[in-house]
Each structure stands twice: as structure tokens, then as C-alpha cells.
Amino acid sequence: xxxxxxxxxxxxxxxxxxxxxxxxxxxxMPSRYCNKGERGSVDDLWExxxxxxxxxxxLVCAYKPTFGFYKALGASGQELxxxxxxxIPAHLPIILDAKHGDLNTSSIFAQTxxxxxxxDAITLTPYSGQDHVAPFLIYPGKAAFVLCCTSNPAAVAxxxxxxxxxxxxxxxxxxxxxWGTPEELALEVxxxxxxxxxxxxxxxxxxxxxxxxxxxxxxxxLKQILAAGLNVNGDGLLIPVPQDVLAxxxxxxxxxxxxxxxxxxxNQIIGEGLTCDxxxxxxxxxxxxxxxxxxxxxxxxxxxxxxxFVQASGATFPYYIDLRKVISNPQLFHQMxxxxxxxxxxxxxxxxxxxxxxxxxxxxxxSLRLNHPMIFPxxxxxAHGTRRAIEGHFELGETVVVVDDILISGKSVMEGAAKxxxxxLKVHDIVVFIDHEQGVKxxxxxxxxxxxxxxxxxxxxxxxxxxxRINEQQFQVFxxx
Numbered sequence: 001x002x003x004x005x006x007x008x009x010x011x012x013x014x015x016x017x018x019x020x021x022x023x024x025x026x027x028x029m030p031s032r033y034c035n036k037g038e039r040g041s042v043d044d045l046w047e048x049x050x051x052x053x054x055x056x057x058x059l060v061c062a063y064k065p066t067f068g069f070y071k072a073l074g075a076s077g078q079e080l081x082x083x084x085x086x087x088i089p090a091h092l093p094i095i096l097d098a099k100h101g102d103l104n105t106s107s108i109f110a111q112t113x114x115x116x117x118x119x120d121a122i123t124l125t126p127y128s129g130q131d132h133v134a135p136f137l138i139y140p141g142k143a144a145f146v147l148c149c150t151s152n153p154a155a156v157a158x159x160x161x162x163x164x165x166x167x168x169x170x171x172x173x174x175x176x177x178x179w180g181t182p183e184e185l186a187l188e189v190x191x192x193x194x195x196x197x198x199x200x201x202x203x204x205x206x207x208x209x210x211x212x213x214x215x216x217x218x219x220x221x222l223k224q225i226l227a228a229g230l231n232v233n234g235d236g237l238l239i240p241v242p243q244d245v246l247a248x249x250x251x252x253x254x255x256x257x258x259x260x261x262x263x264x265x266x267n268q269i270i271g272e273g274l275t276c277d278x279x280x281x282x283x284x285x286x287x288x289x290x291x292x293x294x295x296x297x298x299x300x301x302x303x304x305x306x307x308x309f310v311q312a313s314g315a316t317f318p319y320y321i322d323l324r325k326v327i328s329n330p331q332l333f334h335q336m337x338x339x340x341x342x343x344x345x346x347x348x349x350x351x352x353x354x355x356x357x358x359x360x361x362x363x364x365x366x367s368l369r370l371n372h373p374m375i376f377p378x379x380x381x382x383a384h385g386t387r388r389a390i391e392g393h394f395e396l397g398e399t400v401v402v403v404d405d406i407l408i409s410g411k412s413v414m415e416g417a418a419k420x421x422x423x424x425l426k427v428h429d430i431v432v433f434i435d436h437e438q439g440v441k442x443x444x445x446x447x448x449x450x451x452x453x454x455x456x457x458x459x460x461x462x463x464x465x466x467x468x469r470i471n472e473q474q475f476q477v478f479x480x481x
Contacts, residue, residue: 002141003120004183006093007208010061011235016259017266019095019210019238020056020246022049022065022084024073030247042076049084055251059259062238063088064210067098085117093120095210099147101125107135114139123147123188123210126172130179130308137180138310144180148172148200150190151213169196173203178307181320182206189229192216198228201236206302206325208236215242226265233328234266291455294335295463301325301332304460306474318477319457321434323405327361337365339454340403340431344370347429347452349401351375351394355416359404362433366403375400377419389419396424407432407453410440414447434460 001009011017024045033044053063070081088094096119100109106128113119114136121143124133136144149159149169159169179185186208191197197211214225229237239262245254289295298304302325309320326333344352344366352372354363356379367374375392394400400420404413407430417427428450435441435453444451458478465475 002183003093003143004141006091006120007062010092013091014058014061015263016059016061017237017239017262018056018060018241018255018259019062019064020052020060020241021097021243022052022063022088023069023243024049024077024080024084025069028243028247030249032249042073042080045073046080046083049080050087052246052251053084053087053089056241056255057089057092059252059255060092060241062093062095064095064097064240067096082117085119095119095121095123095145097123099123099125101127101132103128103132106132110135110139114142121145121186126176130175133176133179133185134308137184143184143186145186145188145208145210146172146176146179147188147190148176149196151192151216152190170199170203173200177204177207177302178305180307181305181309181322182208182302186210188212194224194228197225201229201231204302205231206236208238210238212240214240222261223265226262227269230266230269232269234270289459289463291339292463292467294332294339295455295460296467296469297332297335298323298326298460299464299469301329304464306470306477318474319461321406323433324358333361333365336433337362337369340366340433341369343431343452343454344401344403347401347431348399349429350398351392351400351425353377353400353402353416353420353427355402355404355413358406362405363403375420377416390423390425394423394425397426399426399428402427402430404430404432406434406436407440407444407451408436410443410447410451414444414449417449 026045029045029048033048065081065084067081070077073080085094096113096117098113100106100122101124113122122136123145124136124147126133126146126148133144133146136142160167173187176185176187187200187204188210189197189200190213191211192214197209200209209229211225211229214222226237231237241251241255241258245251248254303322305320305322306318307320309317326336340362349372352363352367352370352374354360354374354376356376360376363374363376366372373392375390375394377390378388402413402417402420404416407413413430413432417430420427429452430444430449431452433454435451435456437456437458441451441453461470461475461478464470465472
């Protein structure tokens with residue numbers, strides 16, 4: 001299970017956005033644990049950490065050991081870290097708070113952290129850029145939290161440079177978004193300011209934000225922080241348990257009402273977000289693409305990302321397309337279905353087939369919109385039940401149009417079409433939303449299929465460039481690709 005999946009499962013199971021810092025800090029350790037002589041012995045710290053885990057395992061969604069505290073204890077601290085990692089329940093994700101920032105050791109440290117220590121995520125400093133973060137993103141199912149802002153007053157001179165209107169910390173957010181997908185790369189934000197958190201959330205609505213320092217003296221009201229940091233679905237924000245709570249005799253007694261307060265605010269935000277936001281275009285081009293607004297909305301929602309992304313095939317593309325979040329935006333989803341329908345209305349078919357799993361919502365929506373029955377080929381045949389390879393009712397000899405989201409190599413859509421044909425159905429047309437180009441449509445034609453696409457990646461980049469969404473350097477990457 002990936003970090004993203006494990007985190008969401010833990011949030012749902014424990015109904016909590018709270019994260020516990022497992023920090024063996026002798027200065028914070030309660031005096032009642034000084035049983036082995038000198039304050040802060042490793043044995044005493046281990047006893048305290050075990051108690052914290054036992055008190056919080058049913059109340060939080062993740063644990064965050066701070067690597068620096070263990071490292072400061074020397075060899076015994078490394079042993080303590082391993083004992084602590086093993087003591088954390090397996091279903092709860094572990095975020096190693098390392099703030100790693102050394103480019104030279106990034107590859108070996110990533111291997112140690114993810115393969116040997118088996119943690120789920122790590123915090124990184126971004127100053128060395130994408131080259132530093134990339135080695136941590138090649139491990140499937142793991143994640144990296146990029147530090148983009150801290151609450152240290154002395155950091156203002158750097159983080160607010162060159163001007164409060166366009167501060168460096170927001171540039172870090174914008175750049176980091178191109179380094180990895182929302183499941184791979186998240187953000188860490190140290191602040192007591194709802195305004196700072198709100199500005200980051202506005203730029204990165206799709207990212208998980210690990211917030212810290214909100215409990216500092218003179219900090220903002222918790223509800224203001226939640227309102228600024230939660231996304232429209234009431235998710236995407238991880239809240240630290242106050243350190244002084246962990247030093248109390250019964251941490252669970254203080255954590256339970258805090259969890260309840262957070263959940264109450266979440267529910268309010270979810271209720272307010274049931275209506276769909278109205279998106280309005282902010283550009284006017286002389287030569288508009290017929291789906292210009294659709295392209296711009298996909299980009300603004302974070303469905304189209306630019307950078308260097310490793311695909312499932314192992315190839316590296318200068319972009320990443322994630323259409324899964326579209327189904328959470330009814331207005332945009334409706335537009336997307338309309339674009340598909342513009343193609344389908346001119347084709348002859350009896351049934352619509354979606355390719356699992358990404359295009360199943362689209363196929364369902366088109367089935368309802370066009371009043372055509374839907375079927376789909378299973379990715380894998382179950383070993384129990386009917387063991388059907390094709391789900392849904394159909395008659396032998398019927399013609400099926402296949403719909404999919406993105407055409408990259410054509411492999412998955414041809415495999416799906418072959419399964420339909422093996423069941424006695426006819427497949428002539430394949431309709432996809434975005435064509436990666438690179439001769440894929442010709443490959444499908446050579447295999448007997450006519451491919452139809454709503455958009456091509458070159459049309460998307462051209463529109464985004466003309467609208468000022470991407471700069472000339474990003475646009476030129478596609479010209480040379």
C-alpha cells in the first residue's frame with residue numbers, strides 16, 4: 001500500500017488529521033521517566049516513546065519521528081530509531097522528519113530510508129532543486145514533503161524575498177509542483193499565519209500540506225488555520241499534536257477533544273463545498289481553440305503538470321496528466337463529457353465500453369448522457385463468482401465503442417479491445433480525451449482500430465502558452481521533445 005493510500009485509510013479509520021511527532025528530546029521528556037539515572041537516557045526515552053504510541057495509535061493518522069534528535073544521540077540513537085519505527089502500528093504511515101538537503105547523499109539516503117528503514121515518506125529542503133528531490137521520487141508508493149516555509153522570524157529576509165507580493169516561499173511551491181505528482185510530492189509549511197497558509201493552498205489545491213508551528217505562542221486560532229489550509233473537500237491538511245500534550249500524563253485525554261474540534265470544522269467546510277465553484281476564463285485569444293476553457297480549467301485544477309515525470313513504462317515525459325480529480329468537479333466533468341459526446345454522436349455503436357479503472361466514470365457518464373448501455377472488460381478475472389471477463393449485458397456481434405482517458409502507448413486500450421473481441425463483440429472505434437501523439441494513432445490503425453481524440457498534447461501546450469499559463473522555456477521543451 002502506498003503512502004497516499006495508507007494515509008487516507010488511517011484518516012478514515014481514526015477520523016483524524018492529527019500527526020504525532022515522536023521526538024526523543026530530553027528537554028521535553030516528563031521527569032517521571034527519569035528512572036535510569038541521568039535525565040534523557042536512551043532507555044528512559046524509549047519508555048516515553050512507547051507510551052506516546054500506545055496513547056495515540058487510535059487517535060492520529062501518522063507518526064513523524066524527527067531524525068535530528070535520534071542522530072544527536074549517536075549510535076544508541078540510531079538503535080532507538082529502529083525500535084521506534086518497529087513499534088509504530090503497520091497500518092499507520094511514517095513520515096521521517098529529516099529535512100534532508102544534501103544533494104551528494106540524496107540517492108544513498110533515499111535507499112536507506114525507503115528500502116532499509118521502510119518509512120513511507122520523508123521531509124526535504126528544496127534549495128538544491130529538483131536534482132535533490134528526484135532520487136526520493138523513484139521509489140513506488142513513497143512520498144516526499146518539500147519544506148517551503150518556516151515560522152522562524154529570522155527566515156523572513158529569505159522567504160519573503162524579493163517582495164511580500166511575490167515571496168520566495170510561493171516560488172518554491174510553484175516549482176515543487178512540477179517535480180512530482182500529488183501522490184508523490186507534498187508540502188511542509190511552518191507558520192502561524194492563516195494568510196500564508198491560504199496563499200499556499202490557493203497555488204497548490206491538490207497537494208497534501210503538513211503544517212507545523214501553529215501552536216506557537218501568539219499563533220492564530222485553529223479554526224482560521226483549518227479554513228485556510230483544508231481543501232474544498234475538507235482534506236489535504238495534516239495537523240501536529242502540540243508537544244506539551246505529549247508530555248502530559250494522559251495525552252489521549254487532550255487529543256480527543258482536539259480531534260473532535262478539527263472534525264467539526266472539516267464537516268462545515270465539506271458542507272459549504274457541496275456546491276460547485278464557478279470557473280471563469282481570464283484570457284481572450286484571437287484564435288481560440290474550441291476547447292480552450294476546458295484546457296485552461298484542467299491546468300488551473302492541477303490536472304496538467306509540467307516538469308520531468310517518470311511514466312509507468314519507465315519513460316520520462318515533460319508533463320503529467322491526472323484526470324482523476326475531474327470527477328470531483330461536476331461543472332468540469334460535464335464539459336469533458338460534452339467533448340467526448342461531440343465525437344461519439346457521429347459514430348455507429350451499440351454499447352460503450354470503458355477501460356478500467358481511469359475511464360470508468362467517463363464511460364458511465366457517457367452512457368447516461370447518450371442513453372447507450374455500458375460494459376467494461378475486467379483488468380483481471382476473479383477466481384470466484386461468475387469469473388466473467390466482461391462485465392455488463394451484451395449480445396454477440398454487437399458493435400462497441402471504447403472510451404479511454406489518455407492515449408500514451410495504446411497498449412492498455414488495445415488489450416481492452418482484444419478482450420471485448422474475444423467475447424464476440426466488434427470494436428472499430430476508440431475515443432480518448434488526450435492523445436500523447438508520437439504516432440500512437442497510426443499504431444492503433446495498423447491494428448485495425450480508428451482512433452478519435454478530443455485534444456492532443458501539442459494543442460494543450462499551444463493553448464497554455466498563448467494564455468500565459470506556461471512560459472516560453474516550458475513551451476520549447478515540447479518543441480524539442
